[in-house]
Amino acid sequence: MTDHHAAATADAAATAAATANAAGHLSAARAADAADPLAAFRTRFAGIDDGTSDVVAYLDGNSLGRPTRAGIDRIQRFLVEGWGGRLIRGWDEQWMELPFTIGDSLADTVLGAAHGQAFIGDSTTVLLYKLARAAVDARPGRSEIVIDTDNFPTDRYVVDGIARERGLTLRWIEADTEAGVTPEQVAEAVGPQTALVLLSHVSYRSGFLADVPAITRIAHDAGALVLWDLCHSAGSVPMKLDAWGVDLAVGCTYKYLNGGPGSPAFGYVRADLQQELTQPIQGWMGVADVFRMGPEFEPAAGVRRFVSGTPAIVGMLAMQDTIAMIAECGIEAVRAKSVALTEFAISLSDDLLSPLGVTVASPRDPERRGGHVTVNHPAMQDVTALLWERDVIPDFRDPNGLRIGLSPLSTSFEETYRGVAAIRDALRDLAHD
Template sequence: MDLTRAAAEELDAADPLASFRCRFAGADDEGPDRLLYLDGNSLGRMPLDTPAAVSRVVEQEWARGLVGSWSRWIGTAARLGDRLGAGVLGAGPGQVLVGDSTTVNLYKLLVAGAAARPGRDVLVCTADDFPTDRYVVAGVAEARGMTVREIEADIDQGPDPAVLAAALDERVAVVVLSLVAYRSGGLADVAAITRVVHDAGALVLWDLSHAVGAVPVDLDAAGADLAVGCSYKYLNGGPGAPAFLYVRRDLQEELRSPIQGWFGQKDQFDMGPVYVPADGVERFGVGTPPVIGMAAVEVGVELIAEAGIERLAAKGRTMTDLVVALGDEWLAPQGVALASPRDAARRGSHVTFAHPQAWQLTQALIDRGVVPDFRTPDRVRLGPAPLYTRFVDVWDAMDRFRAILADRTYEAFPAERARVT
């Protein structure tokens, strides 16, 4: 790979997704001192169409339509779920629902899945999965009198399918895994792992939060059972945007949500005395959906669908290959080690580097106009979102990174993270 800036400019000139950059706030900035945002895997940029979409709901549908606008809003969670399924998740209609947070959706599906496997008393997750996933698994296990079986996972490579397979037996009810590891970007094989879990008679619940909008998912083709994910990373739905859940069609009548809200009731407006779950995926609805937030999510979903997930994934692989190559050339000689899979086929769309003073390096990068993020214990994570990040942005960010290492300005920053109180 040619590592010159001119080569990065050539990649930008040939980029079929280049026109999307100008549709995001701040992404089109120019100049040597511009902000280089490499944290799209944590919070995506705001699409320029989002304020108008939110304003339409607030100023027209709410302010003028008032309660009459519920005729439009009432089916938004399922309608937007179908659009997300078709355009991004590889899921047919009637299997995806938008609403609630990722954590709440994870809880709903995990409890429903565990209840659907009576006689099995073990939940499986990885020791290095995202904290909220492990916390939910532990809480559900405690409440149901089950046992958690945490499998070891390399924090740089992700879980080993062979290790997972060895941990499965007739006691396992549900396995919870992330498609893309939050720390390293390690990419799991959905179809292969799903087959292994099914061979053990268990269900698998995928967390797609660090994958959706950046890598192909193809839930239906993989035979996935259950999935959840957020919409504020690569889907660019904004902070706190509603999440989504997926339930494979043939499982829907078998599973029952543990939170019996009126938006999951079969005859919602009959206001009956007894809860009867709705048909299909809508039985996993709970309370009134976040209509304003879903307006922002819809903008992001449409942009991803328009760009095409295969094109986004291809660009993401090339961008992260550039990050890895520049890291080898510029950062490794100064003590920074790659902490992600080297093979692009085994990575999501972010790359992580390890250094004993990673926290200080992260603060120095931010001070120098590069926005990464820090992950324990000693990791700097770089997430170039393929929809709006340029190759020259990656090159310039890595150039600033090597300059910080060379001049050791990071040593002036406090070694301890400040706690937010």
């Protein structure tokens, strides 16, 4: 056999093997979808099987969730009937309490918290600032804030600004970008000078799932308060904030909660801390009697004191329908599918992507992994750009990471397969250019 024929035969064999593997993976994906108890929820999202979208695979639900059909209807109805029909009367009838009504629903279904501790407020950045500033001011005489080097940029920037404002020092935990912060690292970092520890429940880069109860206990033993960033876990990973003794938390609502681009974040302040903490952005909505318009700021008795300005009512409408879906199926079922989806994505990566030099940069232990998987390769920035042109939508995180974000209520196993297969195809095509 000539070298030419040998090469052609090898290529044909490789193609046949890849086709067989693809058929096996696709069959497995369809079988998983057929057995999925949450499969019917997928039909409740706009842009899926309704002819309105050309997207082949949406792998970015951990960054911006799809809109729900009910959310679209709710907003349209509000514009006509709520805003248009009730006008300013809406404030007295419902809107004034909506941040706390939704906050209590979120506490029930997602946060594992009693009522009166969660609220919908400002952007994530503003809420992080307010609660972090309140925390360090509640620990006078302590001079350090503990945070990790791989936390989300906003978290790092916010505490850097607070440290400069209050004459404090940042104590950095060197985090593994393919893992996350461990209790042992926190124990080494905290001490008698620690005022606040700020960490993420799920790492935005690797998907590492932190041990919240253990880390919270360690910080409390040192006399510090803890502020948890729940942006990449809220709506995907079960929580027990009250049982874990969490002091403070902030999370965004446009990822797994499908609130829409820029929908306002939520805050959590443990009940026994609400009277102790003084929030730094005093506004008219945080006072005991909103319409008294008094000369001095008199904070409300409960969690309302952490609200500053007029609530973004339109921005908080859509998330209610996802919260209702989570209440319907249960957050534990959401988590079970999340684990199954990420396990499938890792298996696909091992079979389809690792031969091309791709490595998995997320924890393989599902107990230590949130709802997304990051895969690394030097070409991932170019791969992401090419995939977007092909209507496959992951996202890129510097330096070499492509994130596969899998939203349990809206993502199917077949969609996951098609997305990972498209990553393989893009890598091959770029290698041949």
